[in-house]
Amino acid sequence: MKRNHTLTRRHFLNSVAAFGGAAVASSLLPGGAHAAGDLTVGFIYVGPKDDFGYNQAHAEGAAAVKAMSGVTVIEEENVPETNDVQNTMQSMINFDGAALLFPTSFGYYNPHILELAPKFPDVRFEHCGGLWGTDDPKNAGSYFGYIGMGQYLNGIAAGHATKSKKIGFVAAKPIPQVLNNINSFLLGARAVDPSITCQVIFTGEWSLAVKEAEATNALADQGCDVITCHVDGPKVVAETAAARGAYICGYHADQSPLAPEMYLTGAEWNWAGVYTDMVTKFMAGEPIDNFVRGGLADGFIKMSPLGPAVSDTARNQFEATKAEIMKGGFAAIKGPLKDNKGNVIASEGEAFVESDVSLESMGYLVEGVIGSTS
């Protein structure tokens, strides 16, 4: 996204030349921007696509699709979850001839995709968030990944790195997906040392840099020396934590360029594989499942390379656990386990594997997490 903002003579001359009608003609003709016969795939993001987070993870997937032959990728960023996204989808269909759309934000599904899909039966709508139900349009689909396992592995790296035995979590909202990440992070750390506690702060918004910085500072003030997060763009959290001398576990995308020395590892989405798969199937005319889920083993998520601060002991346990997860059937939430109010979550011998649907309505924080869901 880096652009050269200085005005060079060549720039200027190019622009003046563009005053000629050619550019106008091409932009006014339908489909003028791409060759005929191509598949046009549209990606829609709720925030900036270089946010070091949720949207960048999707944009990296889109970049992989862009590299495929016979595919034209069109993208639009900062599209709110309002009527705007319906207009954007229709604009991509009407003006660019898009036949496959990836509206990537959770709130795009209901009501927006559900509204449009029946009106465009020839267009495929693939939504990130895992919301598709059997009553929903057949040309819509929803996919998601079990990223809680990534936070569990983050927790293992954190458990070895912490000296204060206090780790911190900056969270957007107390919803099931976020709670699962917080719990997994602490349980990973407790697999290293059961005395570790995790302080959580909810900012209340998916993207609110000021509060994210305040929360990170507050965690550092309380002695947390490893910090992770679940907000749309972890950039502010990573930079603030590093400035306060705390280690960072990443989320959504790779934040190591922001703080190479302090970055331990990170739970990343791996949309490149998922998207190229779907596009390949779509082009071959093969059916795509309406409801797609996957974890580390399925290539839906990946871990950032371990940073320089990760010790050899930590690395060994990290790799061993990762191998365990890759086998499938691994459970972070398993008995005996209580929530932080003393209620029993899982009794001895009970375990909830990553794909267990009951995890998707999680409403508790496990014992050892300091914070409240309301």
Added chain:
Amino acid sequence: MSDAATAPLSSPKPAMAKWLPRLEAVAIPLAALICGLAVFSLFLLTQGKSPIEFYALIYKAGFSTAFSWQNTLSRVAPLLFAGLCVALPARLGLVVIGGEGAIALGGLAAAVLGAGLTGTSPVVGLPVMFAGAALVGGAWIGSVGWLRIRRGVNETIASLLMAYIAIALMNHLVEGPFRDPASLNKPSTAPLADALRVGDMPVGVEVHWGFAFGVLACVISWLLMDRTTLGFAARIAGDNIRAAQVQGLPVGKLVIGFTALGGAFAGLAGFFEVTAIHGSANASLVAGYGYTGILVAFLARHNPLAIIPVAVLLAGFEASSGLIQRRMDLPDATILVMEGIVFVVILLSETLYGRLPIFALRFWEART
């Protein structure tokens, strides 16, 4: 106005005395708009992009085909209401910029009332939700007027801070007491019954009824402000509050009443977002319409009728933002940069009123 007032009563050109100020009121903003776009073109050239392609794309995406018009007009409704929330208090000399809060709370009120009215006839349910949204929005912004008159609190700051409070309140209520337990990962109020949804107008393109009501609200506001004694009194209070008080005008009531009316309109923006678009209230209600409304009102110079074309123009700009991103590889903030430049030029053009000889009656009288 001053030109008309200084013209001799026996002026041979009463029609001209009437039309020159109106011509001025149209010509200056239009010229400012064109100047603003010209300045923005220079900005595009520094980026190595063609202004002609840019404006051609705006035309294509916003105004060329039936879909373009749908894309544009479906964005207009909240801008009309949000624009009125700024324009009406502005006629009384108040700069209210917190319409966003009234939109959020108005939408929440509509959604909560609607959820409670499931099963009732839309003939009963929709008016109740409509009134609820207007009342909540009106009370919220009306209290800004009250704080101004009775407590001397600056209305600009108060309305902005109250917008933050309103949004936090809405989030709290949506995630707490009014949360639909089924809305797991996106906390929302319970979905409205289909009967309590507002549909599209029967015009061939998908534009919901909020557009018609927004236009109606602008016309009513214009009649009220420019064609009634109440509006006349309000404008006097806006021009010179002391003079209005000396005349015995109820300045306090006027300020509270018109800020409340503006807030009621903002609340209706929330009503239509919930009933026509979202079907429930959640964080997506906070989409920045209240802030775009400030731009709309200032571009329209707080004239309720002028809000209509201005809102359509801005909606067309925003409708084209996507195509510009996709075709010209420009960031989505480009349209904001353009709107910002136009806004500044329009504000600068305010100083031209009454100073251009071509709009003075004397200029034309000297020629006859």
